[in-house]
Amino acid sequence: MDDARSPETPLLDAWRHARVPEKRPMQIPGHKMRYLHGAGAWAWDLVGDTVRDDISLQGGVDDNALSHDYVGKAERLWAAAVGADHSRFLVGGSSQGNITAVGTVADQSVPIAIDRTSHRSTQAALVISGAIPVWIRPRLHPEFHLPIGMAASSIAEVGEEVNGFFATSPSYVGTLSDVRALAEAAHARGQALIIDQAWGAHLDFMPQGGAVRQGADVSVTSIHKALTGYSQTAVVSMREGRGFVRPEVLNRWVDMTSTTSPSGTLLATIDAARAAMERDGQARIDMLSEVVVESRRRLAQVPGLIVLDESNAGCALDPLKVTILLPGTGADGVLIGQDLFDLGCGPEVADRDTFVFTVTVSDEPEWVAEFTGMLIDRIEARRSEPRAMAPVAVWRVEPEVVLTPREAFFSDRRRIPLDDAVGEVSAEQFCPYPPGVPLIAPGERVTREAVEQIRAAAKVGRVAYNSDPSLETIEVIDAI
């Protein structure tokens, strides 16, 4: 870094230099960067705006041999910024990050202990790596039924021999685990800790640091969620010094799962996001945290509304996320979410009882205050008879595991009506989205409760990643 106000940006600089009208590549990208030459290009009316600014990494931002190593330089700067020994930029999101992170500690004979409330991408990680999961769960809030962080005791108490632990922090509702305590518990057993920090890239730039600084061996973080990266951008980072994970293994997984033609533009946005955070991200987060505190304070005055804060959550919270619970107001979060979506300001999560909105470094304080007012108005407009809080099913799944995800994925399967599937073993996932946590995963026994939960989730939102969008049928394992 030159000085505190002008962090180095090798990849962003190279991207800027590559974005010049002299560029007429006789190689990919197929759009030939014609956006540089204006509206005369073929099919400009359809294509022009959609690819504006796209520059390939290979043969664009860098040469064909990647001889300037711009990405490597930017990755090293990222690693230094977040306290890691090694970071890799990804354009397959934290989904790819989770696959690479699990792969890095996976072993086909020794299981890995994984948070059952983790994102669906860990299922892909288990199928691809062949790792056998031992499911662990975060603590649930006794009244709010939301995950409130993985307890260190959940790691200490895993009976089986495992070769690593995987937890999610922040959760979808902004609750944080005590990563230091988790790392101590994992390391005391001689094993690695992976933290899916997809929602918490900003935490890496706060004084207490993100997951890696707090002791995790591997962390995965989306740059497009909490920071300013282009959609799909993420980073996987690791600390090798503790001896639990090796950079060459992480590299093997990243290289196996990466596209061979990443967009230099997407990657450059990671470099830009890091530099922006190093320059004045801390002050921005401090300012917005206060704005969020004020937003929570105003919401807490709404009769019947519960606002998650550190006095009632039972764990630390993401300072930029607001989670409210609506049952005491009688208002339906799905309808409020739809109202706000129609106004162009849809929230992160809105099921009947739980409503979550995400503030990022790109938000202005006035806007957060205005949105808070709009939300309060919508709650009042939708106010009705108070009701009891219905626990969200995905946070409570305790499956009977019959086959490993990989065995189930490669087994023969047959299709049957979902309503007849109770007692069968599922060959596929059913994921209410958000939060993208599977209600049923491949290899798990289908229960009556799970079928009912799928039907209930479909009434209020999207159930995804199963093969029959009508939800009438399910693929089950054939010969069990």
Ligand SMILES: Cc1ncc(COP(=O)(O)O)c(C=O)c1O
């Ligand atoms: C906890 C968690 N991990 C990973 C992911 C995947 O992130 P991405 O969309 O960047 O692939 C998500 C997506 O919502 C998530 O909620």
